[in-house]
Amino acid sequence: MAIATKIAAFIERASWIRKMFEEGERLRQLHGADKVYDFTLGNPDVEPPPAFDEEFRRLALDPIPGMHRYMNNAGYDETRSAVAEVLAEASGLPVKGAHVIMTCGAGGALNVVLKTILNPGEEVIILTPFFVEYKFYIDNHGGVPVEVWTDRATFQLDIPAIEAAITPRTRAIIICSPNNPTGVIYPAESLRTLGEMMKRKEKELGGQIYVISDEPYARISYDGKNVPNIFPHVENAVIVTSHSKDLALPGERIGYLAANPRMAEVEQFMEGAVFSNRVLGFVNAPALMQRLVAKLQRESVDIALYQEKRDLLCDTLTALGFSLVKPDGAFYLFPASPLADDVEFVRAAQRHNILLVPGAGFGAPGFFRVAYCVEKGMIERSLPAWRALAQELGL
Ligand code: PLP
Numbered sequence: 001m002a003i004a005t006k007i008a009a010f011i012e013r014a015s016w017i018r019k020m021f022e023e024g025e026r027l028r029q030l031h032g033a034d035k036v037y038d039f040t041l042g043n044p045d046v047e048p049p050p051a052f053d054e055e056f057r058r059l060a061l062d063p064i065p066g067m068h069r070y071m072n073n074a075g076y077d078e079t080r081s082a083v084a085e086v087l088a089e090a091s092g093l094p095v096k097g098a099h100v101i102m103t104c105g106a107g108g109a110l111n112v113v114l115k116t117i118l119n120p121g122e123e124v125i126i127l128t129p130f131f132v133e134y135k136f137y138i139d140n141h142g143g144v145p146v147e148v149w150t151d152r153a154t155f156q157l158d159i160p161a162i163e164a165a166i167t168p169r170t171r172a173i174i175i176c177s178p179n180n181p182t183g184v185i186y187p188a189e190s191l192r193t194l195g196e197m198m199k200r201k202e203k204e205l206g207g208q209i210y211v212i213s214d215e216p217y218a219r220i221s222y223d224g225k226n227v228p229n230i231f232p233h234v235e236n237a238v239i240v241t242s243h244s245k246d247l248a249l250p251g252e253r254i255g256y257l258a259a260n261p262r263m264a265e266v267e268q269f270m271e272g273a274v275f276s277n278r279v280l281g282f283v284n285a286p287a288l289m290q291r292l293v294a295k296l297q298r299e300s301v302d303i304a305l306y307q308e309k310r311d312l313l314c315d316t317l318t319a320l321g322f323s324l325v326k327p328d329g330a331f332y333l334f335p336a337s338p339l340a341d342d343v344e345f346v347r348a349a350q351r352h353n354i355l356l357v358p359g360a361g362f363g364a365p366g367f368f369r370v371a372y373c374v375e376k377g378m379i380e381r382s383l384p385a386w387r388a389l390a391q392e393l394g395l
Contacts, residue, residue, distance in 0.1 A: 016361050024355050031353060037382035038355045039370045044248040046301045052247060055292045068287060073278040075102030075285055079294040083256055086297045091231035093261050100258045101273055102285035106216045109240035109257040111280060113212055114141040116272040122171040129364035131180050147363055155182040155325055157190045159197055166201050172210040178217040181362050181369040182334040183327020185225055191233035198234060208264055211237045219246040219300040221329035222307045231260045243293055246300040254289035306331050309372045312379055320386060321395030331373040338393050342368050352385040
């Protein structure tokens with residue numbers, strides 16, 4: 001075999017992604033692109049905010065000498081300080097540029113953190129339903145994923161269940177708020193309870209357990225809901241995030257990690273993370289994007305557009321008899337599958353040209369995910385198909 005058996009097995013495990021893509025292509029060829037309703041991908045349909053284009057133009061017209069060269073592996077000081085300033089405001093803590101490393105997206109940041117902290121065989125708790133790549137990233141660094149369900153009715157943190165899953169081998173827990181795939185936001189009170197529990201367990205077990213807060217959707221929240229910063233609540237917390245969603249730049253691979261200034265041995269953690277960023281081959285985050293996002297830390301795409309789409313889909317699906325938790329952020333719905341087998345349900349939806357991802361892909365059979373970061377016209381065109389699907393299933 002040309003590839004490692006482990007990679008072959010991983011590809012097979014993730015094959016539903018390829019199958020969904022192939023099925024989408026087949027349906028588009030057969031019926032025409034405007035008659036296929038593809039809700040599978042978390043790829044924003046909006047353009048970056050106008051301030052991005054302005055900065056881009058300004059830099060192109062007035063280039064900075066040396067702006068394409070290698071730099072410090074952690075990134076430009078100017079960018080790190082700009083990120084730190086906003087985080088310091090959000091957390092009320094003295095976050096400095098020295099606590100920030102610019103990375104190749106949130107995916108890059110997650111890999112940097114996991115490489116930095118994991119010894120072989122150490123466990124990382126992930127919360128079901130979870131972002132599909134977590135397990136692969138944990139494996140990249142010799143870790144072992146441990147799945148713990150969130151509350152099945154609300155998708156909120158189940159802190160007693162997390163506590164029960166902590167062992168002497170637990171090194172980290174990954175949380176994601178606003179969540180992909182459920183869209184829920186964890187309130188400050190939950191984060192505080194989590195922080196208290198972690199502190200107790202760290203004392204009991206005598207080690208450091210990190211909370212990795214994966215938050216690329218932190219600026220995408222609705223109805224004026226606040227997304228609480230993790231730092232005041234959890235000492236050994238590290239934020240991993242990107243501008244893939246809030247500035248609609250997923251292809252540019254620009255993000256960052258930030259350590260809580262109150263983290264134990266924070267300087268050593270940062271030194272390790274800078275090294276990991278280098279030896280994972282990222283070397284540094286893209287230079288041009290670092291220059292641009294330094295000026296855009298208070299910008300985001302128009303969130304109201306996403307909220308309109310959420311409302312349209314939530315109202316329609318609820319009226320049709322689907323059962324779902326109304327999301328407060330991100331751009332996904334995670335309704336319960338009306339059929340016991342979510343893969344079978346997704347196949348039934350395909351017969352109406354609606355493309356969805358089964359909950360099994362997120363470790364959560366019995367649900368399905370709808371990504372609504374798509375053109376509003378497509379959502380509107382899809383409504384008769386949703387109605388026909390609900391009717392076929394007798395909802
Ligand atoms: N984490 C979550 C929860 C995501 O949904 C995504 C992308 O969809 C990522 C991380 C990776 O984001 P990036 O494109 O910044 O690597």
